[in-house]
Amino acid sequence: MDTIKVILADDHVIVRNGIKILLESEGEVEVIAEASNGQEAVDKVKQLKPDILISDIRMPIMNGLEATAELKKVSPDTKTLILSMHDDEEYIIKSVECGASGYLLKDTTKEEFVKALRSILEGHKYFSGDISDVLVNGYLNKNTGGSASSSDSGTMVKTDYHITKREKQILQLVYEGHSNKEIADELGKSIRTIETHRFNIMKKLGVGNITELIRKIDSEPYIIS
Amino acid sequence: MDTIKVILADDHVIVRNGIKILLESEGEVEVIAEASNGQEAVDKVKQLKPDILISDIRMPIMNGLEATAELKKVSPDTKTLILSMHDDEEYIIKSVECGASGYLLKDTTKEEFVKALRSILEGHKYFSGDISDVLVNGYLNKNTGGSASSSDSGTMVKTDYHITKREKQILQLVYEGHSNKEIADELGKSIRTIETHRFNIMKKLGVGNITELIRKIDSEPYIIS
DNA sequence: AATTAATTACGTATTTATACGTAATTAATT
DNA sequence: AATTAATTACGTATAAATACGTAATTAATT
Incomplete structure (x- = not known):
């Protein structure tokens, strides 16, 4: 054998x-x-x-x-x-x-x-x-229902936060401790843009402050990879 | 043997x-x-x-x-x-x-x-x-000089940030993601007191934002223990 | 080409935190 | 008892972030 x-x-x-x-x-x-x-x-x-x-x-x-x-x-x-x-x-x-x-x-x-x-x-x-x-x-069970049930995937376990490519980019910089101003400078965008992205990201991830955000990424690093 | x-x-x-x-x-x-x-x-x-x-x-x-x-x-x-x-x-x-x-x-x-x-x-x-x-x-070498050299301990490696008991208490709550208001409510103190402590703590630890603070405690957990 | 999604950025408003300084009170140490 | 350290909390000022909504532009998908 x-x-x-x-x-x-x-x-x-x-x-x-x-x-x-x-x-x-x-x-x-x-x-x-x-x-x-x-x-x-x-x-x-x-x-x-x-x-x-x-x-x-x-x-x-x-x-x-x-x-x-x-x-x-x-x-x-x-x-x-x-x-x-x-x-x-x-x-x-x-x-x-x-x-x-x-x-x-x-x-x-x-x-x-x-x-x-x-x-x-x-x-x-x-x-x-x-x-x-x-x-x-x-x-x-989630997948047995076919494509019709894929719209219910959020009801069981949330594994896809639908973070866009740009959002991941900004999230990475936030995770590293950069301020909105620093991120705006680095990406050559308005600070207002960064604030908007940041707001959207926090909402998608369901976190209320930066500490929760960091913990979430520490425990689910694929969010930004 | x-x-x-x-x-x-x-x-x-x-x-x-x-x-x-x-x-x-x-x-x-x-x-x-x-x-x-x-x-x-x-x-x-x-x-x-x-x-x-x-x-x-x-x-x-x-x-x-x-x-x-x-x-x-x-x-x-x-x-x-x-x-x-x-x-x-x-x-x-x-x-x-x-x-x-x-x-x-x-x-x-x-x-x-x-x-x-x-x-x-x-x-x-x-x-x-x-x-x-x-x-x-x-x-x-730091210790060979006797007690006179102990005042120079900070020149080599910073291991004691001189965080007071109260500061550690507040730091723990900050680390857990609580806002200043939440901490003030929990300890029954003025929010201004919490802000003061928080400012002093950040200065002692040499960190500029909450992200750096969390990372520092993650890597040196005895700071709050 | 039409539709959808993503990106950008602003208006308006508010909250929260940072920063520095001052100082009284309380607790701990000498 | 005197001194030192810690705690509490405010004044003043500012920066930074959060929150919600609107909308134009660009990119991607159908």
């Missing part, structure tokens, strides 16, 4: 080392490569065609969800298992939308970890905890 | 598991207990008297630096090795001030990890990378 060939993507070496030793102690999992950012993960998946990519979400250069979405193009048979500290529904749903086959928290035991890998290799989805079936079924 | 007895403190099981397996694969290190927060770490150190506590900084209930400082009282012979993602000088200096014997980044190899443990067990300090000697020597 062949081993399950996996690639690990996490920006911390010690975490990758720890996971590698954890999994290979089982004997049926082989870590064939490691990546410290999403882009490196995609490149190595393309090159090595592993069975499963195990990926953190928050990584430099390209995050784990984007890398997951990218896999369809470079290695359609490779599946992704997300391993994250975040248990927000938005993250979980977003990972499903990006095509991930599983989602585990970093609190996961070795036993469950290996069980998840086996399950995914057999073509199933694997989401840890009680929220797994609820979320996956909820997501499937 | 006895093994080095260590306790691991990190709020993520998978990290603790990974480190445990990593270290015990060497044979000369034995993980005798684990803790998921600073308080639990202190309690287990008190009970089990390990050689070394390996601790993350950011943990719930009590952070790793506070736990380090607490060890003198409960197990004077136990040394602490901080294992963190943060390489800010403030963190490193603060760990020394709390009595830590070493500081490694989570980017550390197994070899260096074990080397650090051996070194610490022999009574030495162990700080990873080129910054280690510079920082430790800089810190010792």
Whole structure:
């Protein structure tokens, strides 16, 4: 019987080392490569065609969800298992939308970890905890209704804030701590324009002040990527 | 030859598991207990008297630096090795001030990890990378001058912002996203008082807006603890 | 080409926060 | 008891941001 060939993507070496030793102690999992950012993960998946990519979400250069979405193009048979500290529904749903086959928290035991890998290799989805079936079924129910029901997507979990390209640009600068004046100068636009965008962004994201905004982006970084 | 007895403190099981397996694969290190927060770490150190506590900084209930400082009282012979993602000088200096014997980044190899443990067990300090000697020597130079030089502590690394008790209280509420009015209501004080405190706090911390403030506290959480 | 979405920017109004200085009162330290 | 530090709060002034609405222009989509 062949081993399950996996690639690990996490920006911390010690975490990758720890996971590698954890999994290979089982004997049926082989870590064939490691990546410290999403882009490196995609490149190595393309090159090595592993069975499963195990990926953190928050990584430099390209995050784990984007890398997951990218896999369809470079290695359609490779599946992704997300391993994250975040248990927000938005993250979980977003990972499903990006095509991930599983989602585990970093609190996961070795036993469950290996069980998840086996399950995914057999073509199933694997989401840890009680929220797994609820979320996956909820997501499937949302999509079973066809295109008519896509207008109701906001009623379940909000994952698309409909932030335009320009809004993301300005949001990034706000996130970095720039004042409206600084942003106006940088983009060569009127400060009134920036204020308008800013108002629209805050409304779309449902936040009331800059602190909430920063927290929201910290927890959902795909908003600006 | 006895093994080095260590306790691991990190709020993520998978990290603790990974480190445990990593270290015990060497044979000369034995993980005798684990803790998921600073308080639990202190309690287990008190009970089990390990050689070394390996601790993350950011943990719930009590952070790793506070736990380090607490060890003198409960197990004077136990040394602490901080294992963190943060390489800010403030963190490193603060760990020394709390009595830590070493500081490694989570980017550390197994070899260096074990080397650090051996070194610490022999009574030495162990700080990873080129910054280690510079920082430790800089810190010792600061203290070698005696009490007369303590007035110059701000010229090297700013670790004490001299935030008063009341200021910390208000800072916590600002950090949580409350407006000045909300804070004034909650504390039963004039909004003008809150504004005054807020101005003083920002000045002490050297930040120009709320975004910078949040980032600073995120990277130096002891400011408000 | 028509329609829709995004971008730009203003009017009007208000709120909120920043900035500096002064000073009385209270609490803590010497 | 005297001194120092912290807390409270105001005057004065200004800057910055929030909030809502309107609308022209440009870009993208159908």
